Amino acid sequence: MAQQQRPTTRVGKAADYLDQRTSIGALVNQLARKVFPDHWSFMLGEIALFSFVVLIASGFFLTMFFEPSMALVRFEGEHPAAMQGQLMSAAFRSTVEMSFEVRGGLLMRQIHHWAALIFVGSIVLHMFRIFFTGAFRKPREVNWLVGALMLVLALAAGFSGYSLPDDVLSGNGLRIIDGVVKSIPLIGSYLSFLVFGGEFPGEHIIPRLFTLHIFVIPGLLIALIALHLFLMVLQKHTQYPGGGRTDRNVVGYPALPVYVAKMTGNFFIIAGVLTLMGATMAINNVWNYGPYDPSPVSAGTQPDWYILFVDGALRLMPGPGWEWVIGGYTLSMNLLIPAVVVPGILFTLLFAWPFVEARVTGDRGEHHVLDRPRNRPVRTAMGVALFVAFMVCALAATNDLIATHFSLSIFAITWVLRVLLIVGPVLAFWVTKRVCLGLQRKDRELVLHGHESGRIVRFANGEYVEVHTPLDEQERWLRVSYESPAPLEIAPLTDSRGVRRAGYRSERRWQRLSRFFYEDRVEPVTPAELEAAHAAHAHGRHAQVERPAAAVGAGTERPPQERA
Amino acid sequence: MSENQNPRTDASNEVTVAPEAGNAVVHADRFPDPGVPEHKHRLTDTDPKAAKRAERTVTLLFVLSILGTVGSIVAYVLVPPDGTTAGVRLSTLLIGLGLALSLLGIGVAGIHWAKTLMGDREFVQERHTLATQGEARETAIRDMNEGLEDSGVIGRRGVLKGAFFGALALFPLAIAVPLIGSVGGDWNISKFKHTMWQRGTRLAIDPSGRPIKAADVTVGSVFHVVPETTEEFRETHEWITEKSKAVVLMVRLNPEDLRTDQSPEGETWSHEGIVAYSKICTHVGCPVALYEQQTHHLLCPCHQSTFDIADSAKVVFGPANRRLPQLPITVDDEGYLVAQDDFAEPIGPSFWERLK
Numbered sequence: 001m002a003q004q005q006r007p008t009t010r011v012g013k014a015a016d017y018l019d020q021r022t023s024i025g026a027l028v029n030q031l032a033r034k035v036f037p038d039h040w041s042f043m044l045g046e047i048a049l050f051s052f053v054v055l056i057a058s059g060f061f062l063t064m065f066f067e068p069s070m071a072l073v074r075f076e077g078e079h080p081a082a083m084q085g086q087l088m089s090a091a092f093r094s095t096v097e098m099s100f101e102v103r104g105g106l107l108m109r110q111i112h113h114w115a116a117l118i119f120v121g122s123i124v125l126h127m128f129r130i131f132f133t134g135a136f137r138k139p140r141e142v143n144w145l146v147g148a149l150m151l152v153l154a155l156a157a158g159f160s161g162y163s164l165p166d167d168v169l170s171g172n173g174l175r176i177i178d179g180v181v182k183s184i185p186l187i188g189s190y191l192s193f194l195v196f197g198g199e200f201p202g203e204h205i206i207p208r209l210f211t212l213h214i215f216v217i218p219g220l221l222i223a224l225i226a227l228h229l230f231l232m233v234l235q236k237h238t239q240y241p242g243g244g245r246t247d248r249n250v251v252g253y254p255a256l257p258v259y260v261a262k263m264t265g266n267f268f269i270i271a272g273v274l275t276l277m278g279a280t281m282a283i284n285n286v287w288n289y290g291p292y293d294p295s296p297v298s299a300g301t302q303p304d305w306y307i308l309f310v311d312g313a314l315r316l317m318p319g320p321g322w323e324w325v326i327g328g329y330t331l332s333m334n335l336l337i338p339a340v341v342v343p344g345i346l347f348t349l350l351f352a353w354p355f356v357e358a359r360v361t362g363d364r365g366e367h368h369v370l371d372r373p374r375n376r377p378v379r380t381a382m383g384v385a386l387f388v389a390f391m392v393c394a395l396a397a398t399n400d401l402i403a404t405h406f407s408l409s410i411f412a413i414t415w416v417l418r419v420l421l422i423v424g425p426v427l428a429f430w431v432t433k434r435v436c437l438g439l440q441r442k443d444r445e446l447v448l449h450g451h452e453s454g455r456i457v458r459f460a461n462g463e464y465v466e467v468h469t470p471l472d473e474q475e476r477w478l479r480v481s482y483e484s485p486a487p488l489e490i491a492p493l494t495d496s497r498g499v500r501r502a503g504y505r506s507e508r509r510w511q512r513l514s515r516f517f518y519e520d521r522v523e524p525v526t527p528a529e530l531e532a533a534h535a536a537h538a539h540g541r542h543a544q545v546e547r548p549a550a551a552v553g554a555g556t557e558r559p560p561q562e563r564a
Numbered sequence: 565m566s567e568n569q570n571p572r573t574d575a576s577n578e579v580t581v582a583p584e585a586g587n588a589v590v591h592a593d594r595f596p597d598p599g600v601p602e603h604k605h606r607l608t609d610t611d612p613k614a615a616k617r618a619e620r621t622v623t624l625l626f627v628l629s630i631l632g633t634v635g636s637i638v639a640y641v642l643v644p645p646d647g648t649t650a651g652v653r654l655s656t657l658l659i660g661l662g663l664a665l666s667l668l669g670i671g672v673a674g675i676h677w678a679k680t681l682m683g684d685r686e687f688v689q690e691r692h693t694l695a696t697q698g699e700a701r702e703t704a705i706r707d708m709n710e711g712l713e714d715s716g717v718i719g720r721r722g723v724l725k726g727a728f729f730g731a732l733a734l735f736p737l738a739i740a741v742p743l744i745g746s747v748g749g750d751w752n753i754s755k756f757k758h759t760m761w762q763r764g765t766r767l768a769i770d771p772s773g774r775p776i777k778a779a780d781v782t783v784g785s786v787f788h789v790v791p792e793t794t795e796e797f798r799e800t801h802e803w804i805t806e807k808s809k810a811v812v813l814m815v816r817l818n819p820e821d822l823r824t825d826q827s828p829e830g831e832t833w834s835h836e837g838i839v840a841y842s843k844i845c846t847h848v849g850c851p852v853a854l855y856e857q858q859t860h861h862l863l864c865p866c867h868q869s870t871f872d873i874a875d876s877a878k879v880v881f882g883p884a885n886r887r888l889p890q891l892p893i894t895v896d897d898e899g900y901l902v903a904q905d906d907f908a909e910p911i912g913p914s915f916w917e918r919l920k
Contacts, residue, residue: 035689072799079647087799100652103640107656107663139694172850175808176866179848179913182756189753189915198749199756200808200849203801236691244600250689251600258682265674272668279660282653294808295770295788295843297851299865314883315867319847323885323914332914334885335848368691400868410868411881473598480595526593 036259037239037252041129043266047122049225050270051115058112059214065102067094068210070166070203077101080287088166088291091206095165096287111278116161118274120154120306127151131353131383133370135238137363141354143231148350150224153217155306160213162304165284166206169301171292175200176314183335201292240370241481243474247368300401305394312396313338316418342393349386360514361485374443375482377436378517384432385425392421433520440522443479446471447525448533480524488514600686608680618680622673629669636662753917757910759791759810761891766792767814767840767901770807773798776814778895781838786855787814789840791903809911811843811851812891814901815873817860824876826890826908833892835901840891841877844912845869847884862888886914 007016019025036042069090075083077093079100098105127147130136136144159177163170178200182188197204239245239252253259289298303311314335322334357379358364373380395402396417403410450468458464471479490507494500608615639658645651696704766775770788773795781787789812797803819837827833834840841862845852850866860874869884871877877888889911892904910918 033687035687070801072801080649100645100647103644103655104659106652107660110656111660172866175850176848182913182915185916187916189756189917190748190751192915193748193751193753194744197747199805202749202805204749235694236689242601243598244688246597248691250691251686253684254687258678258684261674261678261682265671265676265678268667268669268671268674270671272664272666272671275660275664275667279657279664292804293771294804295790295811295851297853297865299854301865311867314848317883319869319883319885320879321885325919328919329916330914330918331916332885334883335913338883366694400865414868414882473595474601477595477598481597525595527595528593 031233032256033254034233034236035250035252035254036237037245037250039240041133042237044122044126044129046263046266047270048119048126049229050267051119051122051274052221052225053267054115054271054274055112055119056218058108058115059218061105061108062098062112063214065094065098065105066164066210067091068164068207070201070206082290083287086291089206091164091166092286092291095167099287107275107278109278110281110283111274112161113283114277114281115274116158117304117306118270120151120158123147123151123154124306127350128383128387132373132380133238133240134367134376134379135370136354137367138358139235139366140231140238141358143228143235144354145351146224146228146231148347150221150228151350152347153221153224157213157217157221158304158306160209160217163209164206164213165286166292167286168289168292168296168298169284169286171201171294172297172301173303173307174205175294176311180314180335180339183332184340185329185331185336201294236368238368238370241372241478243477245369247366250368300404302398302401308397309390309393310339310343312393312399312417313342315399316393316396316414316421318418346386346390356513357517359510360488360517362488362514363485369481372478372482374436374439375484377433377440377520380436381429381432385429388428389421389425392417392424396421437520437522444522444525447476447479448530449537480526482524484521484523485518486521487511487518600688603685606680606684609684615681618676622677622681625669625673625676627669629666629673632662632665632667632669634662636660636666638662753915756912756915756918759906759911760793760806761791761810761903761906763903763905764896765903766896767812767893767903768792770811775900777899778835778838778901779899781814781816781901783816783818783837784857785816786857788812788843788853789814809844812840813843813852813855813862814838814840814893815855815860817874821860821874823874826876826887827892831892832894833890833904835893835895838893838901839873840893840901841871841873841888842891842907842911843888845884846879846886846888846911847882847913849913852888 007013015024067090071090072087073090073093075086075088075093075096077083077097077100080096083096095109099109100106130144130147159173163174178192178196181191181195184191192200195205195208196202197208236250237252239250242251245251290296302308317334317338319334322332322337324331324333371379396414399410399413399417402408402413450470453467453469455467456464457467488511490504490511491501493504608618636659639655639662643655643658645655695701767787767789768775768791770790773790773792775792776787776789790807791810793803815838817837817839822834822837822839825834825839843851843853845864845866847864847867847869850864852862852864852869852871854863854865855861855873856863860872861880862871862873862877863869864882864884867883869882870880871884871888872880877890879885879887889907889909891907893901894904896902
């Protein structure tokens with residue numbers, strides 16, 4: 001038996017000390033040289049993670065000075081002058097005091113607010129990346145759910161934090177929430193009492209939101225982040241398609257040292273940029289708004305960006321005729337539709353998408369190589385359509401600013417946006433799907449005929465042709481190495497003995513949905529097709545660019561791909 | 565069965581990861597995987613001078629970070645905020661710029677180091693099927709079954725199982741009931757239906773609390789109105805909660821401009837063109853604060869619900885469904901404006917029991 005080697009360096013000794021007590025060596029074996037693929041878009045999730053770290057750090061600073069109390073006090077401080085002698089909550093006073101009297105306090109407040117905006121923003125962009133590249137497919141459906149849950153928590157964190165200073169703006173924000181909560185049938189009034197500990201605004205809401213904001217929500221977020229990262233490491237990261245990248249391997253750089261350095265560097269850059277924003281860009285100057293008072297409100301007020309879509313939906317919904325009285329009870333559809341149904345649909349779609357897509361694709365395999373968005377036209381088009389709907393709603397939340405900045409009628413803007421909310425997503429879906437199919441056909445054309453070289457050759461018989469340079473095998477691989485699923489096929493209604501089959505109707509419905517997804521598709525070029533194209537070139541038939549078999553919607557010349 | 569779940573990955577597995585695709589298995593309808601592209605060296609790999617330069621850059625960036633930290637502390641000590649907004653801004657800016665430099669220095673240095681000096685050779689690692697394979701799987705299934713059997717509840721002892729799950733499902737109630745019982749205060753939701761306006765309550769200016777004489781209200785003027793009450797009461801939470809329901813917007817129109825108000829037959833809720841409407845929007849409850857004198861329109865700045873004051877505050881545009889409730893007013897013996905009664909209907913946004 002070989003004698004175990006004794007460490008000689010200081011690092012070695014420390015590692016040995018730890019290993020003898022924790023067997024950490026096994027973990028290091030697993031992780032130190034673990035390979036991670038490289039792509040800029042894999043950084044979006046990191047931005048979310050690191051803004052969260054900045055939020056925790058700056059938030060800790062703020063809790064040292066914030067007083068989560070609605071006790072009414074008089075402002076005794078000297079600055080700002082406008083606040084002198086005003087009656088306000090202790091929460092508002094401590095917010096003003098930490099801005100004016102604590103050195104670096106305003107800096108931390110502004111960093112915290114900007115970090116919150118970037119946090120939610122990077123989560124959304126990260127989700128777009130996951131969605132458009134199909135990274136949510138098996139085995140990552142669970143991690144998608146964890147991520148979607150974290151988006152909900154991030155919104156809750158943002159809104160609860162926004163309300164804490166107890167200024168006029170956030171108080172009116174809470175009042176809108178109260179109005180929405182009250183509109184919920186049956187339990188709305190009681191929910192409102194539950195949230196506010198009585199009637200709005202009462203004297204409990206700030207301490208309650210504080211507990212949620214600094215304990216419950218961040219605690220849940222930390223637990224879910226841990227789960228999110230654990231699953232990511234366990235399942236290994238996805239990779240973009242390319243030479244040598246398969247569903248059975250991962251191509252990239254080792255965690256130690258490259259990713260440790262890049263991730264640490266990235267953290268400091270994100271923290272640095274957020275600090276720069278906090279230092280130079282004023283945000284939420286609550287002393288200009290004043291303490292919460294139920295009477296005043298300022299025009300041109302917008303919520304933080306991630307709430308804009310709900311606020312915009314509230315503005316777009318026409319009121320008259322949408323409040324129904326049923327058996328003496330009041331049902332406010334003009335609130336329920338924009339504030340409950342619209343976000344409800346959005347989040348249901350988010351949570352259900354991986355499972356719906358797997359079902360209509362008939363796909364049970366593991367996927368580790370990402371899709372190019374063009375290769376899944378309907379998924380990509382749905383994503384863009386949802387994004388357009390989101391943007392129209394967000395734009396609607398700024399309709400008063402649009403009206404004053406461009407001297408337009410607010411009624412006209414609202415009407416245009418109402419129409420756009422219906423037409424925009426449909427149009428976006430159609431255009432995006434066509435663009436995807438067009439790009440796929442362009443890929444086919446490139447593979448079959450190569451790049452235009454710009455070199456024109458004249459033959460002895462007078463014919464002119466442009467010389468095309470064939471794709472190198474790496475570029476070709478990128479354009480042919482995708483799957484183009486066909487719509488589901490189901491067994492007929494009756495079996496061979498003419499007996500009706502149970503479950504046929506449900507299968508039929510899924511098949512219809514599957515057709516919606518995959519009826520229009522473009523197959524990747526096969527070697528045989530390339531061969532044929534070359535042969536055609538050799539015979540001088542240059543003009544023929546697209547084979548009829550590649551046409552959209554007409555079915556394919558090959559039997560559907562066999563899928564497990 | 566788990567080995568066979570994914571024919572596609574099996575197929576691609578036949579293609580070995582290699583720069584040369586020559587020995588790969590070629591399917592008739594599939595192109596061969598060309599393998600990982602050839603590695604290209606960076607300038608710093610081939611030119612020692614470039615590597616030296618990159619090293620100096622990284623060092624310089626770390627030094628900049630140190631300077632940033634020092635600068636931030638210097639700013640903290642030397643430029644204290646003097647209390648004015650400008651002073652606070654200056655202190656914030658200087659401390660922040662120092663801190664940003666200190667963080668960005670480390671960040672940019674780390675990335676530059678990784679990109680220019682650390683190894684950039686690509687590695688290929690195999691993935692393993694996530695599902696547990698072979699013997700480990702068998703053992704896991706056996707252990708699970710044995711464990712369940714040892715517990716002695718498989719298929720037997722239905723009552724015990726029922727009691728077990730019943731107890732687990734019920735015990736949270738012992739915490740939830742006291743919590744929910746108290747978390748909503750007195751749970752008296754009928755409070756939504758009343759405000760502190762009563763017969764004879766004087767209309768007072770918000771926020772001074774001074775009562776208003778009808779004679780002082782000129783045509784076209786707008787008043788933000790609250791019920792008159794004591795100074796002490798106006799420094800309590802109850803006041804803020806009551807005020808949230810009781811705020812009123814009062815306007816004096818030319819009596820001939822006032823087409824209709826909400827007074828029922830035989831009553832007069834306005835006084836010589838002076839009308840008072842709840843300021844709480846019937847949409848989601850924002851204070852309706854923007855009055856346009858020319859059109860007599862009242863606009864909610866939150867969601868742009870628009871009400872026509874000259875025409876019983878009915879909705880002319882936007883997401884609100886109902887008109888603003890009118891406060892019936894008159895004048896008392898001393899000429900002060902007073903309420904005839906509370907609002908005739910609940911103010912603010914709709915709720916389930918509104919009409920009950």
